[in-house]
Amino acid sequence: MTTDLYANQNRLSREGRWGFFLSLLFVFSISAQYRIQLFGLLVHPFLILLPVAFIFSRIQLKIPQRVLIPLLLFFVMFSIASFQDKNPLFEISKVGTSILVFLFFASAVNTDRDFRWMSWGLLIVAVVIGVMGVYEGESHGAVQRLSGINVLEGLGNKNAQSLYTLPGLFFGTNLFLRYLRMRKWILVLIIVISIFFIIVGIFLSANRSGWLGLAIIFFSYMVFSGFEMRTIFLGGLLMLFAYVSVDYYASDIYDRKQKQTVEGFASDEGRKILILESLRVGWENPLLGVGYDELHAEMARRLGVARFGKKKMDTHFLFGYIFGASGIFSLAFFIFFLIGMTRALPRPLGMAPLEKKNMDKIRILLISFILLYISRSLFTREILYSPTFMAGMGLIYGYYVRRSKFSVSAVLISKK
Numbered sequence: 001m002t003t004d005l006y007a008n009q010n011r012l013s014r015e016g017r018w019g020f021f022l023s024l025l026f027v028f029s030i031s032a033q034y035r036i037q038l039f040g041l042l043v044h045p046f047l048i049l050l051p052v053a054f055i056f057s058r059i060q061l062k063i064p065q066r067v068l069i070p071l072l073l074f075f076v077m078f079s080i081a082s083f084q085d086k087n088p089l090f091e092i093s094k095v096g097t098s099i100l101v102f103l104f105f106a107s108a109v110n111t112d113r114d115f116r117w118m119s120w121g122l123l124i125v126a127v128v129i130g131v132m133g134v135y136e137g138e139s140h141g142a143v144q145r146l147s148g149i150n151v152l153e154g155l156g157n158k159n160a161q162s163l164y165t166l167p168g169l170f171f172g173t174n175l176f177l178r179y180l181r182m183r184k185w186i187l188v189l190i191i192v193i194s195i196f197f198i199i200v201g202i203f204l205s206a207n208r209s210g211w212l213g214l215a216i217i218f219f220s221y222m223v224f225s226g227f228e229m230r231t232i233f234l235g236g237l238l239m240l241f242a243y244v245s246v247d248y249y250a251s252d253i254y255d256r257k258q259k260q261t262v263e264g265f266a267s268d269e270g271r272k273i274l275i276l277e278s279l280r281v282g283w284e285n286p287l288l289g290v291g292y293d294e295l296h297a298e299m300a301r302r303l304g305v306a307r308f309g310k311k312k313m314d315t316h317f318l319f320g321y322i323f324g325a326s327g328i329f330s331l332a333f334f335i336f337f338l339i340g341m342t343r344a345l346p347r348p349l350g351m352a353p354l355e356k357k358n359m360d361k362i363r364i365l366l367i368s369f370i371l372l373y374i375s376r377s378l379f380t381r382e383i384l385y386s387p388t389f390m391a392g393m394g395l396i397y398g399y400y401v402r403r404s405k406f407s408v409s410a411v412l413i414s415k416k
Contacts, residue, residue: 105391108398163382166217
């Protein structure tokens with residue numbers, strides 16, 4: 001068993017194939033044309049095949065209890081609190097399927113090649129959205145462009161769009177550094193072109209939280225790679241792409257958003273109120289919150305828009321949503337879930353120094369992705385249901401767990 005694990009890190013496992021296939025299916029979630037009507041809801045196509053993937057890949061959960069138990073307890077508490085709503089199964093099913101995505105991808109990565117292939121899947125999804133954004137940006141009028149190019153029109157806002165592109169950019173950047181080190185120039189060129197379209201698409205969306213995500217990804221890889229030529233090259237490349245994106249494709253959009261940020265913008269003030277009031281609702285109803293429906297109705301009243309006929313207002317803030325809708329225990333278990341993933345896994349005695357360094361780097365990547373997740377959660381609760389973010393978080397955490405077991409096996413083999 002240990003010899004097989006050590007010798008076959010470059011093979012694509014059965015679970016890895018299913019993970020790659022499912023990650024590609026995420027691209028069909030961006031258009032209502034490809035969503036499947038089921039019980040009056042537009043269902044993601046990949047969700048139809050997710051149970052099939054669990055069965056035919058014969059996947060086994062490989063998640064430490066420090067992460068699995070808080071995640072399941074969060075779901076239990078969230079589900080109990082959701083029965084305060086008129087249609088509790090709607091939110092329960094969305095959160096439940098999101099957790100299943102995390103569990104599948106965390107358990108599907110068995111080898112280095114599995115990790116690379118599923119990274120490619122997330123990158124391809126982001127590239128498709130980036131190319132669509134560039135195409136639509138060229139066809140929109142000047143006034144229409146100022147509000148941002150949203151390729152998810154009818155399914156989600158600009159916040160939702162960056163939920164599909166940022167994970168692909170994150171994992172694509174990691175692939176870029178890997179292939180640059182290996183001098184696989186054709187793959188490097190493909191990824192460079194892909195990153196260009198993704199960055200242009202993010203700037204065209206006029207979504208400042210997406211722009212913040214770009215900065216977090218850049219600084220994460222500065223820490224991950226250290227001060228070396230590859231990192232300098234990557235930094236120069238990202239800055240060049242950002243400059244071209246703004247100067248050639250989105251100067252009007254960028255100037256407008258910059259002006260709004262400096263002078264103050266009504267939606268920014270409203271967002272601050274939503275953050276504070278959603279937390280205040282949770283503080284006033286700490287045990288089980290008030291449920292999804294009542295929380296959003298309360299936000300409309302507290303923001304003062306109910307008098308204009310708008311009866312519900314989204315919190316646009318994940319932690320306030322969890323706290324206000326489902327209470328302190330639900331929020332605490334969710335935070336414990338995130339913290340549990342960042343904790344270092346046990347290292348066996350005699351682990352090779354190089355393998356220790358590899359483990360540390362993977363953990364830095366994992367923490368960076370969780371920070372990216374948290375930063376985006378400040379602007380949207382939809383990240384809780386995001387298939388790309390949940391798959392990405394599961395993928396990198398599963399890879400970290402698997403590498404720790406691989407390290408144990410490698411040490412055992414070296415002692416024979």
